Amino acid sequence: MTEDKSIIIIGAGIAGLSAGCYAQMNGYSSQVFELHTLPGGLCTAWERRGYVFDGCIHYLFGSGEGQPFHDLWQELGAVQGREFINHTEYQQVTDGENKLIVYANPDRLQAHMTELSPLDAKLISSFCDGVRKFTDFELSAMYEVPKPMMSARDWATLGRKMLPFVPQLAKWATQSTRQFADKFHDPFMKKAVAQMFSWEEAPVMMGMMLLAFMHTGNAGFPVGASLAFARAIEKRYLDLGGKIHYNAQVEKILTQDGRAAGVRLYNDEVHTSDKIISAADGRGTIFDMLEGRYTSRKICRMYDGHLPTHQMCQISLGVNRDLSDQPHWVTHLLDEPILLAGEERFEIGVKHYCFDPSLAPDGKSVIELIVRTNYAYWQRIYGRRIYDREQRQVSEIIIDQLEKIYPGIREDIEFVDEATPLSYERYTGNWMGATTGWLLTKETTPMMIFGVPKTLPGLEDFYMAGQWVEPGGTVTIAAASGKNAIQLICTEDGKEFKAQAV
């Protein structure tokens, strides 16, 4: 009998909540332990003086009805009755004189880029052909069957689905946006294209896929912001009979005779179960909660710090000014670099959220500025007064820049909120405050395609889910990963996996 089997899930991020929902749908009795007081993990937002600052979803794969991944969100109760904003452009990049508009529509993008740089027409055409091709790409096919469960036949089926895309994948998955940008003849395009997908190491394939999904209406922004989105999945889980313990940080995963047997919380409470899924930080799970007792050379190598991760500061502003007639996201290339948290930055991205009026009082706007940063810099000063001063200094420098873009804006600022990698680490336990687990680059793309182990050597009844076992992260893949963990467990228990929409 599996009906009575119990599962403990560590973490109420999207992966943990998803695992919980599918556990309940499949007759397991599950409970989630979460260190924070809220669901969602990185998928969050916070309200300050009438402004809602979103900390996560810019683009949600699976938002479009009938499109890849939409079923997953229906099963998790996240999309029913929810409105999505579908942007026609990803962002704009400008040096003050020239402007690259990153249209989602490949025809429009091709015409616009070619007008900006006729000499690069061939390169642009091949890039836009890639975007067109990816509009048919079923990314969800890669997560239908958990990779560890895939038989030779499953791999062959996946291979057949992927076959038409192999030439595009081979060409664009191995090329970073910076390398692509360097091929342009036009000096503005060299700089602007490097920033078009927000980080230069991003494989071009990733950006193409994003544009393709936006173009087909499958990468929208959920109205009400990321926490409301996470709350809907929390509700689904509770409605399915799941239990969530907040303020319940797991200190240790307890093992017995090579099996995961339970968890001990920091308050010394012990909870036992038949199976455990950690949907929390990967490094913390393997090396702290399990004390590094179940590893391999490969796992240790993954966590030795050589793989890329993404850290950032987010400066959020509540401003008494209506910016709804302005483009929603613009990266400004700077003539002179600015020094932010010890590093020179040559660009600053400014995003406003007026497209969702529920996030600010009437006539006012939320502005967010995201800056790449170095974890070690903040870690060295954390806990000292200089840390707060440094946060303020970063926001001051950024507001000075913003003044040049929107003269007089300083006077209109009603609230300033700063988040550093230490904020992300503190609130979600993610190693070095990483925002997506392993950053998707051309080096980590093979890990995404072929998968990362979801179990640990020598430990039975234990599984991992979430962004640390699905390189590149994203809310959607985290949810798919939670589902995959329950598919694995069902298979081991000889049960047919079941899923149903609300």
Ligand SMILES: Cc1cc2nc3c(=O)[nH]c(=O)nc-3n(C[C@H](O)[C@H](O)[C@H](O)COP(=O)(O)OP(=O)(O)OC[C@H]3O[C@@H](n4cnc5c(N)ncnc54)[C@H](O)[C@@H]3O)c2cc1C
């Ligand atoms: C600024 C930003 C922008 C992003 N933009 C997008 C986007 O546009 N689209 C998109 O799809 N994705 C985006 N992402 C990525 C996405 O948010 C993550 O990849 C995804 O939410 C990860 O989910 P997860 O459940 O795997 O991990 P997490 O969200 O990290 O969840 C892990 C949970 O475990 C809890 N936990 C950790 N340790 C313990 C412990 N010891 N005991 C109990 N609980 C514990 C944490 O508190 C947390 O709730 C963005 C992320 C950030 C930060």
